[in-house]
Amino acid sequence: MFDKTCPESFELHIEGLALFCAPKEELFKRPNGVYEPAYAPVFYNPAMIENRDITMAVLRNELTRHKGVFIFVDPMAATGVRSIRFALEVLAGVDKEVEIFMGDISDDAVKLIMHNIKVSNIDSLSNVNVHVNLMDANELLYYLRRQKLYIDYIDIDPFGSPAPFLHSALSTIRDGGVVGITATDTAVLEGKYPATLYRRYGVKGVKSIISKDIAIRALLAYTMKTASIFDNFVYPILSYYTKHYVRIFVKVRKSATKADEYLKKCLGTMMVCNRCGFNFLVSEETGARDVRCPICGGTMVSIKPLWICNLFDSEYVRKTYELAKEMPWLSRSSLNILNKLSDATPLGSTIRVTYIARVLNVKPPSIKRVIECIRNKGFKASESLLYPDALLTNATANDIVTCIKNFK
Numbered sequence: 001m002f003d004k005t006c007p008e009s010f011e012l013h014i015e016g017l018a019l020f021c022a023p024k025e026e027l028f029k030r031p032n033g034v035y036e037p038a039y040a041p042v043f044y045n046p047a048m049i050e051n052r053d054i055t056m057a058v059l060r061n062e063l064t065r066h067k068g069v070f071i072f073v074d075p076m077a078a079t080g081v082r083s084i085r086f087a088l089e090v091l092a093g094v095d096k097e098v099e100i101f102m103g104d105i106s107d108d109a110v111k112l113i114m115h116n117i118k119v120s121n122i123d124s125l126s127n128v129n130v131h132v133n134l135m136d137a138n139e140l141l142y143y144l145r146r147q148k149l150y151i152d153y154i155d156i157d158p159f160g161s162p163a164p165f166l167h168s169a170l171s172t173i174r175d176g177g178v179v180g181i182t183a184t185d186t187a188v189l190e191g192k193y194p195a196t197l198y199r200r201y202g203v204k205g206v207k208s209i210i211s212k213d214i215a216i217r218a219l220l221a222y223t224m225k226t227a228s229i230f231d232n233f234v235y236p237i238l239s240y241y242t243k244h245y246v247r248i249f250v251k252v253r254k255s256a257t258k259a260d261e262y263l264k265k266c267l268g269t270m271m272v273c274n275r276c277g278f279n280f281l282v283s284e285e286t287g288a289r290d291v292r293c294p295i296c297g298g299t300m301v302s303i304k305p306l307w308i309c310n311l312f313d314s315e316y317v318r319k320t321y322e323l324a325k326e327m328p329w330l331s332r333s334s335l336n337i338l339n340k341l342s343d344a345t346p347l348g349s350t351i352r353v354t355y356i357a358r359v360l361n362v363k364p365p366s367i368k369r370v371i372e373c374i375r376n377k378g379f380k381a382s383e384s385l386l387y388p389d390a391l392l393t394n395a396t397a398n399d400i401v402t403c404i405k406n407f408k
């Protein structure tokens with residue numbers, strides 16, 4: 001029988017196909033009346049729906065190519081909603097044996113997870129084994145590593161920086177497995193606090209006009225560097241920045257030789273102009289040097305080490321988007337993210353048209369017209385998810401200028 005009651009201060013919520021207990025929002029509000037998930041005894045943030053929706057689509061993609069028992073680890077599970085959704089939206093009706101490990105350091109969270117397993121009825125799925133652990137995430141991941149299990153997917157979703165959990169995740173995941181990582185310390189990753197950025201992620205940088213782009217690259221670079229400690233290398237299959245967080249999904253592979261190659265090829269420097277935001281990436285081999293911005297003559301600052309290879313795998317993203325379209329319960333905003341990424345160039349620079357138009361002293365043209373103009377010149381260009389006035393392109397500075405001036 002379904003148990004559809006909730007403990008005091010909690011109520012039934014629906015997200016995706018999951019029914020579960022989560023905090024009563026009206027009890028945990030900031031003085032301005034807005035629900036604050038961090039005030040609740042167990043964390044649940046409905047604003048993270050795209051994060052969980054896209055995770056479900058990625059997991060569907062992973063399951064299509066997977067053989068044997070699939071092992072999923074959710075070491076910061078809070079209400080358990082992510083694992084419950086995985087069981088109901090990805091596994092139900094699939095002929096696949098799955099082990100789900102949920103954990104949380106909070107006693108209240110673990111009690112709620114146990115309750116939500118009953119509320120959502122996932123314990124009735126015959127192909128799914130669920131384990132719940134009251135443990136620190138690192139403790140759980142190292143425990144699983146000691147069991148020599150082949151972990152296929154690990155979700156790192158802390159409140160703040162994921163850095164303290166990446167050693168355990170990147171050393172525990174199997175060769176070819178995927179780690180999904182969320183970072184909500186975006187002010188740090190964007191360079192607002194340079195000392196913290198360096199201390200936490202080893203990146204030397206400052207805030208800039210395109211700092212959301214830098215935040216994704218800083219997290220990827222740190223993830224690659226951490227993986228390399230274990231003779232592993234990573235590459236992003238999907239990454240984006242939306243709302244208040246950065247989300248990356250990396251595939252982890254074992255090879256010391258390749259790790260050396262990736263460190264050399266994929267970690268480098270971004271040169272960015274602080275007047276107009278024009279930017280370009282420089283590999284370690286080429287080396288960064290002092291230059292003036294080719295568009296406005298402004299000083300270009302260097303930020304490093306950043307991930308300078310593809311930000312996602314276009315084919316993987318397209319397949320994930322196709323699979324997501326077959327899940328009608330996913331939110332429109334999640335599909336929109338996947339749609340935009342499917343269209344985007346994974347190696348483009350983020351260019352903010354209003355800043356460049358300002359230094360050129362012209363009225364900013366519409367993004368769509370600039371994209372069309374750049375494409376007509378034979379370069380790649382697409383809308384950016386990062387800023388409403390931004391596009392992603394591999395065009396040269398000259399061509400960007402011509403296309404922005406074109407519509408005077």
Ligand SMILES: C[S@@+](CC[C@H](N)C(=O)[O-])C[C@H]1O[C@@H](n2cnc3c(N)ncnc32)[C@H](O)[C@@H]1O
Binds near residue numbers: 080
């Ligand atoms: C942002 S919430 C996770 C939300 C959840 N993944 C979701 O999708 O709804 C972070 C959770 O991590 C837990 N947590 C914090 N530090 C932890 C640690 N060191 N080990 C395990 N869990 C931890 C918190 O109790 C909280 O429930």
